Amino acid sequence: MTVADPTPSQAPRPTIHHTACTLDCPDSCSLEVEVRNGRVDKVRAAPPDVAHPLTGGFICSKVGRISRHLYGEDRLLHPARRAGRKGEGRLEPISWDRAIDLIVERMTEAKTALGGESVLPLSYGGSNGLLTQDTADAILFRRFGASTLARNVCAAPSTAAALGLYGKMAGVALEDYEHARLAIVWGANPSSTGIHLVPILRAARARGGKLVVVDPRRTPLAKQADLHLQPRPGTDLCLALALHRELFRRGDADLEFLAEHASGVDELRRRAEPWTFERAAEVTGVPVRDIARCYELYSASSPAVIRCGWGVERNRNGGSAVAAILALPAVGGKFRVRAGGYTMSNGAAFRDVGRREPSPGTRIVNMNHVGRVLTDPNAIPGPPVKVLFVYNANPLATLPNQELVRRGLAREDLFTVVFDQVMTDTALYADLVLPATTFLEHDDLAMGYGAMVLHDTKPVTEPVGEARSNLRVFDELADRLGLLHDDDPRSEGDWRRAVLGRRRQRQLADEGLALPETGRRPIQFVDVFPHTADRRVHLCPRSLEAESARGLYAFHSEPGDGRYPLALISPSVPQTVSSTFGQLRPGQVPLEMHPDDAAERGLSRGDKPRARVFNDYGEVRCRVRLNPDLKPGVALLPKGVWARSTESGTNACALAPDTLTDIGAGACFNDARVEVEALAD
Numbered sequence: 001m002t003v004a005d006p007t008p009s010q011a012p013r014p015t016i017h018h019t020a021c022t023l024d025c026p027d028s029c030s031l032e033v034e035v036r037n038g039r040v041d042k043v044r045a046a047p048p049d050v051a052h053p054l055t056g057g058f059i060c061s062k063v064g065r066i067s068r069h070l071y072g073e074d075r076l077l078h079p080a081r082r083a084g085r086k087g088e089g090r091l092e093p094i095s096w097d098r099a100i101d102l103i104v105e106r107m108t109e110a111k112t113a114l115g116g117e118s119v120l121p122l123s124y125g126g127s128n129g130l131l132t133q134d135t136a137d138a139i140l141f142r143r144f145g146a147s148t149l150a151r152n153v154c155a156a157p158s159t160a161a162a163l164g165l166y167g168k169m170a171g172v173a174l175e176d177y178e179h180a181r182l183a184i185v186w187g188a189n190p191s192s193t194g195i196h197l198v199p200i201l202r203a204a205r206a207r208g209g210k211l212v213v214v215d216p217r218r219t220p221l222a223k224q225a226d227l228h229l230q231p232r233p234g235t236d237l238c239l240a241l242a243l244h245r246e247l248f249r250r251g252d253a254d255l256e257f258l259a260e261h262a263s264g265v266d267e268l269r270r271r272a273e274p275w276t277f278e279r280a281a282e283v284t285g286v287p288v289r290d291i292a293r294c295y296e297l298y299s300a301s302s303p304a305v306i307r308c309g310w311g312v313e314r315n316r317n318g319g320s321a322v323a324a325i326l327a328l329p330a331v332g333g334k335f336r337v338r339a340g341g342y343t344m345s346n347g348a349a350f351r352d353v354g355r356r357e358p359s360p361g362t363r364i365v366n367m368n369h370v371g372r373v374l375t376d377p378n379a380i381p382g383p384p385v386k387v388l389f390v391y392n393a394n395p396l397a398t399l400p401n402q403e404l405v406r407r408g409l410a411r412e413d414l415f416t417v418v419f420d421q422v423m424t425d426t427a428l429y430a431d432l433v434l435p436a437t438t439f440l441e442h443d444d445l446a447m448g449y450g451a452m453v454l455h456d457t458k459p460v461t462e463p464v465g466e467a468r469s470n471l472r473v474f475d476e477l478a479d480r481l482g483l484l485h486d487d488d489p490r491s492e493g494d495w496r497r498a499v500l501g502r503r504r505q506r507q508l509a510d511e512g513l514a515l516p517e518t519g520r521r522p523i524q525f526v527d528v529f530p531h532t533a534d535r536r537v538h539l540c541p542r543s544l545e546a547e548s549a550r551g552l553y554a555f556h557s558e559p560g561d562g563r564y565p566l567a568l569i570s571p572s573v574p575q576t577v578s579s580t581f582g583q584l585r586p587g588q589v590p591l592e593m594h595p596d597d598a599a600e601r602g603l604s605r606g607d608k609p610r611a612r613v614f615n616d617y618g619e620v621r622c623r624v625r626l627n628p629d630l631k632p633g634v635a636l637l638p639k640g641v642w643a644r645s646t647e648s649g650t651n652a653c654a655l656a657p658d659t660l661t662d663i664g665a666g667a668c669f670n671d672a673r674v675e676v677e678a679l680a681d
């Protein structure tokens with residue numbers, strides 16, 4: 001019998017749900033989801049009466065079209081184990097019970113033979129909710145005695161710098177940028193990530209505010225700016241120090257504020273002293289007149305706010321650069337007014353939220369060195385890694401020195417579990433693949449790190465296939481390994497209580513979202529103060545000084561020996577959140593080059609010529625697109641590209657060194673130096 005498709009009037013009515021986005025994006029949007037026939041149909045911004053105001057009635061197209069991710073052909077539906085060679089991705093289904101048995105067996109074997117540190121959990125902010133990471137997984141791996149992962153691939157230098165200078169202090173609310181007379185967007189591209197800042201900056205300009213953008217590319221926002229500075233990647237530190245020098249030299253530094261609230265003033269002044277505008281111009285490639293114009297605007301404007309993005313940190317000078325930028329509002333006397341100060345991560349607005357499982361004191365594996373650790377038993381002290389458990393992460397597409405990561409994952413004696421929503425590049429190398437739920441299918445908590453909001457998120461639909469939540473899987477594993485205590489949280493409700501505390505939990509139950517205690521729009525040095533031991537800003541904190549080999553604010557010059565003359569940057573793009581949604585990118589991703597650089601290499605003829613981008617770490621074969629908005633000498637491959645999106649199956653990570661930043665031991669993606677050669681079609 002054939003059943004006719006229902007006409008629109010007969011179609012089942014959708015149910016409407018309100019939740020929030022937990023993805024790794026600053027804005028933490030309030031969402032309205034239409035579910036029809038048990039499937040997510042439409043996702044849009046929640047209406048103003050239930051939404052956090054920053055959402056402003058719109059969301060990004062990535063999440064607007066998330067049903068392609070939820071129900072696409074790459075979605076993992078059932079547990080499966082490897083049935084071919086590593087890298088092939090041939091799988092055969094197994095039951096959840098058998099999968100859990102296998103993991104318990106392999107972890108136990110590894111611990112018995114070599115100790116708990118031979119197990120390495122590897123995760124990052126793929127789901128990013130407060131219940132999907134550092135909860136039941138922390139109980140499992142910490143009590144087991146596994147190696148500890150330092151999640152340093154992103155934000156580690158920025159976090160170290162911000163904590164060193166200010167402790168956990170909330171920044172300027174993004175909504176308040178509308179009141180700024182000057183906004184400097186430094187190393188961030190809100191047209192791709194954190195999109196809600198764009199209309200706010202437009203509104204600020206409509207009110208007469210000025211906009212400065214610091215970025216080696218002419219981003220969409222830079223095209224609207226009053227001033228665009230294009231420093232060479234890795235030289236932002238010199239620019240910031242030149243501004244400090246001039247503030248002190250011209251008597252524009254707010255010495256009264258500094259005397260009352262800061263330490264390390266003389267030390268910062270001394271370290272900035274060599275950085276004249278001329279010297280900064282020579283190193284950064286930014287004309288002296290533009291540096292001087294930036295200085296004039298910053299010193300003369302109030303309120304003046306700096307949005308410091310994570311693009312600044314991704315190089316050898318990254319930690320010092322962020323510290324120098326965040327120190328500018330203190331030296332320039334920009335705090336104590338609405339829209340005056342800085343914004344980096346606003347996660348500090350919710351200091352009271354979270355639960356910490358005590359550290360077992362096991363060895364620490366820096367995420368940026370996973371390739372080394374998996375391929376060289378002498379890379380760090382302790383046993384070789386025999387079991388790798390990957391969740392909320394796609395290391396093959398996101399970690400530097402991609403070729404080493406690939407070789408490590410290809411080791412036949414390594415038992416790799418990948419617990420993910422879709423069949424990632426990393427999952428192709430897994431011995432066991434487990435299907436995970438998305439934030440629309442499980443309980444979670446979304447905390448903004450741009451928007452100052454905490455949302456309760458509830459599942460709006462049943463999990464697809466046999467997908468399970470992180471809480472459920474890690475709880476079961478911890479139980480099977482005998483690691484649970486009687487008073488441990490077990491259910492979603494227990495975990496909510498443990499992470500939130502009773503007061504916050506009541507607040508969320510009543511209102512669906514919670515704001516910081518200081519309110520949604522705190523003023524720095526009026527409502528919020530440094531959370532350092534003495535409540536002062538530390539402009540040259542001892543902790544950072546001790547960490548950096550040559551001292552804080554010391555400039556490390558151009559990396560490499562000149563054989564690879566182009567600086568490769570790999571910024572975020574609108575299509576993905578890091579590598580999440582990378583499977584949905586249509587077609588091939590080109591390398592972007594300035595037309596002059598392309599012409600020098602015979603790459604300016606024809607339609608998207610083929611090229612090989614290479615250095616000592618690896619190569620990417622792809623098409624070339626000419627982009628006059630790039631600074632000459634800078635090439636671009638987007639972040640988060642999957643193997644299917646380039647001819648060689650490699651991405652910018654194949655060219656990224658696994659060296660570390662000056663402070664924070666972070667990744668130096670933008671220290672990739674490459675050459676490009678034309679290939680025949």
Ligand code: SF4
Binds near residue numbers: 023027195
């Ligand atoms: S990814 Fe960002 S902009 Fe998109 S819905 Fe989530 S929070 Fe909003």
